[in-house]
Amino acid sequence: MTNTPFDWGLQGSLVLPARTATGLLSCGQTPFISQTKVRSPQANPRAGAAGAAAAIHCVGMTEQPTPQPPISGPPISGPPTSQPPTSEPGNVTDLEDARRRFLAAAAAAGADSGADGDADADSRLQAMQDAARARRDRPKKPLPLLTPPATPTRFRVRVDLVGSEPPIWRRLSLPSHLTLDRLHDVLQSAFGWTNSHLHQFTLTGDPHGEETVGILTPFDVEEGDEGVLESELRFDHFLASTGDTLRYTYDFGDDWEHTLTLEAAEPAVDEPTDATVRCLAGQRLGPPENIGGIHNYERILAVALNPRDPEYSDLIEEISYFDLFSITDDIDLDAINRGLDRVARADAALAWLRDRRGGAGSPIADLIAGVHEEAQRYLAGFVGGARLMEPVEVDEAAAESATLVIRTFLRHVGDGLPLTKAGYLQPAAVIALMAELDPEQKTYGKSNREANTRPLLDLRETVTDLGLVRKYRGMLLPTKLGLAVRESPLALWHHIAARLPVERDGQARDAALLLLLLVAAGEVGTFITLGKSLDLATAVAGMQLEGDGRYGNGSAVYKPRHTREALEWAGSASLQDPRPFRLQMSAPSRLDSIGAQTLARAALTPGR
Structure with missing residues (x-):
């Protein structure tokens, strides 16, 4: 089973190198705007000599967006029903080529097996093919869905990134009725992923879907996969008792496997509709995207933390690219929970934005409306975090x-x-x-x-x-x-406030609007952190700017210079930052202030 966050028409096939000069896959690894379906695991060119020679196979380089609105409705109270599609998936294996390779390997391994060697190998291969075909064609069982609790319940769940040592984990408190498509958003935020790749929920006891139908995204349905949409399934359809588990895999190339283990189920003390998700504890930062999987990450990180390691000079490019020189590997619980709040606020913010497009509405509304649904949700989370729906007051x-x-x-x-x-x-x-x-x-x-x-x-x-x-x-x-x-x-x-952003045209204005959004949401930190956040936000918005940066938009923080300076003056009541340049880069920015945040909020909510 394969899936992607989006629904695009897929035509033709192409083999591309795993990363372009910008550091992103040509075939859809820009965050929140991945549009292609991966047929084989991606290879990371920075993951060693073997990875450098590998390639990723993508389909659908002809862009034909057909966005679909997310499925919505009240939480379902019992096992959902779904009519599985009858079409076969489009993945076709070249069996004749596989047969030739199998025979060649068998001949090399047993050259002295006699005249019947080829026939025996051919028979074994045919038996393997028949067995695989029988497994594929065998009717699959329905998902073993549990009956959800009769009263509102909160789960305490530990999520472990499989293979990490020491463990990379998060402990989450969340409503049991959360649908799996929203649980996907929660896991992405909790571990710092960027929704740039495919994902999949599977049963722990049937990780490859050989016995039961699958848990599908809308993309899977179009591909002809058999199963039930993740948006129709609740978390408590799968977990009920302490120790119950569910599996979540993100990025079938790097293969980030997560195990979700139920630690406790408790009656909800908040409102029955409360969708608040909190991170209670955890250890270690989530790995960077596209680094080659958990084992390669642990290897590069160990070398990065020990400049005397013999591999240090060989891996210096990777260490630099993934920004591991000064990593502390400590999580920021407040930052994680702000991200989870944005996930929870995204739907309400999207509804608010739809009513304010064009005319005298919020200037950020038209910008967000121009991107794909998943990217809209990501950016709308910052709108919710900035509380743009609430009046802005200044004395x-x-x-x-x-x-x-x-x-x-x-x-x-x-x-x-x-x-x-x-x-x-x-x-x-x-x-x-x-x-x-x-x-x-x-x-x-x-x-x-x-x-x-x-x-x-x-x-x-x-x-x-x-x-x-x-x-x-x-x-x-x-x-x-x-x-x-x-x-x-x-x-x-x-x-x-009414005249911001100062920049009036083109990408400088759009970058300024996104800068205002980050400042209004209180997501600034240091100047370096702001630059990385704006690099990501502009990439999510589909902008292509010059500069390095993980997403090719390293110059984004410099484009809206006049808007940034106006906010700095508002935040510090001074023309200049009196601190040494080094501290200006690494210490909290002047934008990380109530004065700058309030002005940015007002700039994005004209007329309020």
Whole structure:
């Protein structure tokens, strides 16, 4: 059985190398937008010499999206029914080629077996083929579904990544009625996966589906696989007693196998409809995608943590690519639970976004509407995490702090400042502004020429783009709007929120909207962390930017420079970050603040 998060028409076949120069498979490993069905396990070129020579077989390089809405409805109270498809799967094995290879191997292994050797080998191969065909054609049993509990129940489940040592695991508390398609979302978030590959739930006692029909995704149904949709099955159809298990496999190339073990079933103390999922405990980070499976990950990680290892120089490229130089392998429970909250909020956020497309609605709604359903759910989770559905409130004191930098600039502009012939502020104005905006003199250089004082030049350009000042006949003048709001912090704050993002066109604007979304949701951390998050978010949104990055969009954090700086001024009430550059990169960002978060929320909810 194979499956993928999406439903695309698949035409033709092609053999491609396992990773392109961007670090992603050409045939659909971009996170949340994988569109192809894998016929054979993928090979990771960074997983050693054998992997470097391998290739991945993909179908469907002709893109014909036919997205289907997710199945919804009230939780089912008993075993679901499903009419399994009657069409045969499209996977066809070249039996004649297999026969030739089998005969060649048999001949090499027993050259002295006599004249009957070939005939015996042929007979054995035929017997194997007949047995395989008989197993395939044998009617399969229905899934052995349990009767769900009569009252709302919560499960405490331990999820182990099979083969990890020390174990990589999570302990989750979740409602027993969770459907398996949503359980898939939970597991992806809990382990840090990116939904870039196929997945499958199977019975622990029948992992290959030889005895019972399968647990299917919509993609499987189209492929003709036999079974029941995962969206029609509840978690408590499979687990009831302590020790019961279910198996979940993600990425049939790296083959990440997870064992879900029920530790306790307890009456739900919350509302019967409560879908809250919490991570109670766990150990070790989830592995990077496409690293070659659990054993290759453990090998590379062990070498990365020991620079004296003889393999260190040979694996330096892999260690760098997978960002394992400074890994601590400690989990952040708060971050995991924020991710689980986003999963739980995604459906409500999607409904809210659909009502705000176009016109005066949220500017993020149209961007999210343009991507595939699974990508919409991922991005909508951040909308829910940002609480964009709720009113945004700001008081006078908060507005004063958030607008301090821009109000200082407007005060110096006054009724107008003369410009040089080249169109820059004159040195006297630059010196006066920087004395107030950068009293600790953290800016590189003498700060007496605007062209050489980048923070001030960026400030002037941003204030101009916000419609607060303009150039006219060799002067920098306040606009009517600038005059109206420069003495009113609240009015200025609301104006800035309404004009964000500063970038107005193309990919810079889209990157700025996603930056606003991450900041509004409180998912910033350090500048380095933000860059990685924006790299992923822009890839999910289907953007292709230059730069390295795991997803090829390493430059995404720099595209919306003016929007980012406006949020930094709001978050810190200062033009410059006084910390050394090293700390600016590795310590909490100025965007990781209430001031920046509140302004970003307001920018994404105009009119509220």
